[in-house]
Amino acid sequence: xxxxxRATLVAALVAVSALGACTEELRTSATCPGLCPGxxxxxxxxxxxxxxxxxxxxxxxxxxxxxxxLLLAARGDTLDVRAVVRFDTLPRKYSPINDxxxxxxxxxxxxxxxxxxxxxxxxxxxxxxxxxxxxDTVAADSAPLALLPYFTPARRLGSVQIDSTGFRDSLAVKxxxxxxxxxxxxxDTLRLLxxxxxxxxxxxxxxxxxxxxGGSAAPTLRYRAxxxxxxxxxxxxxxxxxxxTPIGLAGEFQDYLIVVRAPDATAAQRFVVGGIPGHRSYxxxxxxxxxxxSVAVLTAKLELTQEPIRGIDPGRTFVVRxxxxxxxxxxxxxxxxxRLLAPLGTFITDSLVxxxxxxxxxxxxxxxxxxxxxxxxxxxAVPSVLILRPEIEGVSGLAARFYGTDAAPALRPRLRVSYxxxxxxxxx
Numbered sequence: 001x002x003x004x005x006r007a008t009l010v011a012a013l014v015a016v017s018a019l020g021a022c023t024e025e026l027r028t029s030a031t032c033p034g035l036c037p038g039x040x041x042x043x044x045x046x047x048x049x050x051x052x053x054x055x056x057x058x059x060x061x062x063x064x065x066x067x068x069x070l071l072l073a074a075r076g077d078t079l080d081v082r083a084v085v086r087f088d089t090l091p092r093k094y095s096p097i098n099d100x101x102x103x104x105x106x107x108x109x110x111x112x113x114x115x116x117x118x119x120x121x122x123x124x125x126x127x128x129x130x131x132x133x134x135x136d137t138v139a140a141d142s143a144p145l146a147l148l149p150y151f152t153p154a155r156r157l158g159s160v161q162i163d164s165t166g167f168r169d170s171l172a173v174k175x176x177x178x179x180x181x182x183x184x185x186x187x188d189t190l191r192l193l194x195x196x197x198x199x200x201x202x203x204x205x206x207x208x209x210x211x212x213x214g215g216s217a218a219p220t221l222r223y224r225a226x227x228x229x230x231x232x233x234x235x236x237x238x239x240x241x242x243x244x245t246p247i248g249l250a251g252e253f254q255d256y257l258i259v260v261r262a263p264d265a266t267a268a269q270r271f272v273v274g275g276i277p278g279h280r281s282y283x284x285x286x287x288x289x290x291x292x293x294s295v296a297v298l299t300a301k302l303e304l305t306q307e308p309i310r311g312i313d314p315g316r317t318f319v320v321r322x323x324x325x326x327x328x329x330x331x332x333x334x335x336x337x338x339r340l341l342a343p344l345g346t347f348i349t350d351s352l353v354x355x356x357x358x359x360x361x362x363x364x365x366x367x368x369x370x371x372x373x374x375x376x377x378x379x380x381a382v383p384s385v386l387i388l389r390p391e392i393e394g395v396s397g398l399a400a401r402f403y404g405t406d407a408a409p410a411l412r413p414r415l416r417v418s419y420x421x422x423x424x425x426x427x428x
Contacts, residue, residue: 041420043298048291051302051415054284055404057266058335060277064142065252067394069117069208071276072129072199078312079397080260081276083209084134084147085219086253087193088241090186091234094225107183109233110223111174112158112195115210116167119396120316123164127201131157131175133185134196141243144258151196157181172217182223192241193221196258208395212238212254219255257394263311265356265399269406270307273320273388274356275399280338281388282325283413285373292374295419300367302386304402305411306358312397314357318390320400321351324369325385338387347372351391354400362402363416370417 062068070083093101112131133155139146158177185191199205210217221236238254262276271281291297308314324347327337350365366386373384390398403411 043418043420045416045418048287048415048417049409050405050412051285051287052283052405052413053286054282055271055413056282056334057270057272057279058282058338059279061280061338061389061393062278063252064144065254065256067255067257068211068213069392069395070197070211070255070257071119071206071208071395072197073206073276073397074199074201075204075206075312075397077261078204079206079262079276081262081397082151082199082258082260083197083255084144084258085195085197085212085238085255086240087195087221087236087238089239090191090193090221090236091225092186092189094231094234096226097228097230104183104186104225106225106227107179107186108224108227110158110177110179110182110221112177113172113174113220113222114197115170115172115214115217116162116207117170117210118167119206119208121204121206121313121396123167123205123207124201124203125164127162127164127199127205127207128159129162129173129175130159130198130200131177132196132198133157133181133193135192135194137192137242141253144256145260147194147196147258148260151198157195177223179223186223195219195221206396262397263309265309265311265401267307267401269404270401271404272399272401274318274390274393274396276394276397278390278393279399281402282334282338283386283388285384285386285415287370287373287384287415289375291417291419292370292380294422296422297367297370298418298420299365299416300370300418301416302364302366303414303416304362304364305407305413306354306360306362307401307403308359309356309399309401311356311399315355316396316398317353317355318396318398318400319351319353319392320388321391322348322364322366323387323389324348324372325383325387327383327385329383337385338389341387348386352388352400356398356400358400366415 071081073079073081093103132151134147134150158175160175185193212218222233224233240250240253243249265272265275272279273281323341327340331337347369348366352362372382373380405412
């Protein structure tokens, strides 16, 4: 038994020694062709140029009504963004103490509660948040600018002054509303209420409002229907009745942005990501099959040359993420293709931190996705497309612009790759 154990131990030591020797051979390039094939593996570098064969900018993103947060911006002639919150269903009856349900004849202590968040832009010491009745049942739901004429003093429901010195990250605000105007709306059983929000300040101001999907932080309309304080106040949450078709679309219009004025970040032979309305960049690649099918890619960095934008906050940064496009090769609607995305972090985890005023080469690591673009029977099963988008869309006017495929060779997108040839394993 003792001899058997000794023999087993000796065999194990021999195996470990052989394995250790092979590891060292790989590092020192000594010979061990049977057990450690390919110990002399060259690492090759190359630049694929052109790598991108189509680039374009598509917008708007998020689509109208798809904003999770609502940007409010008052930045002079540069940026003017407002928001609309719909209350198409209002409480019009209440329950007095020890009485039956009764139609509302009185409206008192009316407020609109919203949650504001800072965006990173500086704020003046004092800002104002105004609320307007912008109800128009004739204007098309998809034409928010048609509501712009309703932002007038005669239709102002209320206003609140905010001291921004105590405004750190988020701030709950209640806008007192004109009870006489609100009473005329509530007592008219056919009347809808759609409130327009506008930021006002001496100087530039920019904040976001938590939208209708924000749970308890969503905009909330509150008013009393009785002078008896024992009777509970009534509340209404964002709700939209239109458009009627297709079914379910009305929910997307509970709140949305009105972009009155915004800088145009687009330019010829360039593609853009970010801004208001939000832009996404669509990049289609055409890589050689030897790269996707025949070698082991170690690193693959997409090199993009950024051109500075001297507009809003050129030194403020924002994050850009890359998604693998899932639209079929036959899909020609690139705006729709820019919405069919693999989940964030699938095949590509790198990101870019950019400022609008930046310039020069920006690099995005994408070696993980190269392996997914291999050919099967002469065809790539996954379209070789990347979509660049801001990590959070529609919450600032920050944008980045890059030279496209039609630019000079030194400026256009290219792919810098390090790889090793395919390793053929020998027989031990």
